[in-house]
Amino acid sequence: MRNRVLPSALIAALLAGTTAHAQQAPAPTPPPEVRFAPPAMQTTPLPPAAPQPIALPRLSPEQMQQLSTLLAEGGYAHGLRHEALARPLPTDNDGLVRAALDYARAVHSGRLAEEDFKEDWGLRPAAYNPVPDFAAAVQSNRLGRWFAMLAPGYAGYDGLQKGLANYRAIEKAGGWSQVAAGPDLTVGASGPRVRALRKRLAVEDKTVVATGDRFDIELKAAVQRAQRRYGLNPTGTVSTGTLAALNVSAGARVKQIMANMERWRWLPAELAQKRIQVNIAAAVLTVFDGDQPIMSMKGVTGRPGDETPMLQSAIHSVVVNPPWNVPTGIAQRELWPKGPGYLARNGFKVIGTGPTKRLQQQAGPLSALGRFKFDFDNKYAVYLHDTPAQAKFASFDRLASHGCVRVEKPADLAELLLRDDPEWNAATLQAAVDEGKTQRVKLPEQVSVYLLYWTAFASANGTMNFRADPYSWDAELADKIEKRSTIQAETIAE
Structure with a gap:
């Protein structure tokens, strides 16, 4: 079984704005020592040897069907793309195997290529070669188990994956309507903006009564819960900052979760x-x-x-x-x-x-x-x-x-x-x-x-918590993940 960290010991730190885990980037590989032969020893260098093709495992018909199902579901579940799969998977053995190896690298060590990283994103994932383990999984007919072991072995990642499924469902159902701008909302307020507020809060907080147009004590408590989820001062009053957090779209929250899942994948085990x-x-x-x-x-x-x-x-x-x-x-x-x-x-x-x-x-x-x-x-x-x-x-x-x-x-x-x-x-x-x-x-x-840089994480009961994205890195990273996934799919299909 995969070794998961103990979430209960870390949730308090998460709610305070830290993360359940974070990890070191691999040390950069030092340049090789360069030595020069004395003049008498110099010879004409041989041309580099041509790379030897890797012998890809042969799949049984049942394994090809299983692999197609796993790949169709996996990339979406692990946030490697925002949209549903647009390009059909390969149907030949080698194409399907290459797609599986590409998926394994992405889930295990991140989707981005080196050129996708910004200068300030100083964490880098360790290199990962999935071929030996994949071949062993094919030989032992344990592809499902191998797929399940690829993702980072942290409770924080698991929580984000569950949150991703939840917010995808919210987005698919139409998301939520924005609460219109206006005066601060607090106990005693009433009218259509309060109705909109109740409806909005009820999407993420199932204890909220979604109907009614009065701002009562129970609604204030719900606003405070939302403010804590967003890392805001829990005053119970809906002012500019709280309104801005509530009005972030469900689609943007999906991208935020995708970005944070990718950052987990940059971290060592x-x-x-x-x-x-x-x-x-x-x-x-x-x-x-x-x-x-x-x-x-x-x-x-x-x-x-x-x-x-x-x-x-x-x-x-x-x-x-x-x-x-x-x-x-x-x-x-x-x-x-x-x-x-x-x-x-x-x-x-x-x-x-x-x-x-x-x-x-x-x-x-x-x-x-x-x-x-x-x-x-x-x-x-x-x-x-x-x-x-x-x-x-x-x-x-x-x-x-x-x-x-x-x-x-x-x-x-x-x-x-x-x-x-x-x-x-x-x-x-x-x-x-x-x-x-x-x-x-x-x-x-x-x-x-x-x-x-953690802006999304799940608490012990599975509730998603979000922080502001002050550097605007989340959407940029999510878009890079989507673009790189498309490029990889096109490369494999060629």
Whole structure:
């Protein structure tokens, strides 16, 4: 049987905006070492050998019928296309086998090709060759079992798959009508907009009475449930933000689920035991030990235009009292225009002269990095850090950084990461902060960190939860999945 993670231990973290699981991207393959033979040893290279064709398994008539059924249903069920299958499946042995192998790669490791990835989508699936396992399944006549084992082995993926079937059915039935714009709706309101609200809520929440035109206490509770499902402040009042979430179409929700299922497929089969996960879209950080969330806090992630990238790395050190080496673009856009007086008052130091001069903000209470920085290697030059600007943590919309992740409780996080180092505890960390000196503290053991973009997930009872798509990545990814599926089907048919 497939090894599913324990959903009950992770649902609370999911509802807080994190994900049941997320995983590391495979390490990039280093370039091969290049050696040159001395001149006397150089010879004319042989032409590359022609690739040997792969011997495809031979299917029995019963297996061909079974495979056709599995393929016709599978791509739709796993969100590899939004629309129903438009192109007939191959009817010959080799064509059908090639379609099965293509499907296996897509469900196991993602539909996208390398050129489909955006720069900020820094997670990449591991290469997967389905041929040996497929051949074994044909030989042992266990195609159905093999198909069932292809998808990511996580409860989070299973929940999305069930949610996909539900929202496809809603879309097929006509979806829901939009609630018209107008004044805020709250207890005591009445009229056609309240009737529309009841009808809309009842599609996703079967406890709602779909008829009636009065906004009562029961309807307020239903609005609050919806607001929690959408990651909004559960005020019970339908204002602009709640109205916008309710008016996202069922078709768009289907695409959102498709996109999140694809992101699961980019992740490897195993997570690091000790890890930090950041849900970029929800701006929530959660620390896990195995399947158990042991710490969670709010974050502030990149605003649209300064997106926080999806990536996997490992935190190797904590910097106490870090200075801020200001990126050139930020300095030019936001700081140099404010003049030398502002720079001096806020602890900025000009380093160098001429076109290569740069800004560094000195460590201290004014530093944009606060008192703690959590370093991990990545090509985007992002990291986790403290901040003196605490007000944003009280907001439900916490996308405001230049791409790094600000953390709500940096001292607690530093203490947790250093708990196996006998030299560091809450008291010694505070003493180091008070000293004001910049210190880099290496972790006893590196801790994996995952920056992930989760905008759809299922709770323990199967209810779908959605978050806003601040970077507009969901629809783009769903469209890429659809396009790539079409291209692959056309290639196989040729």
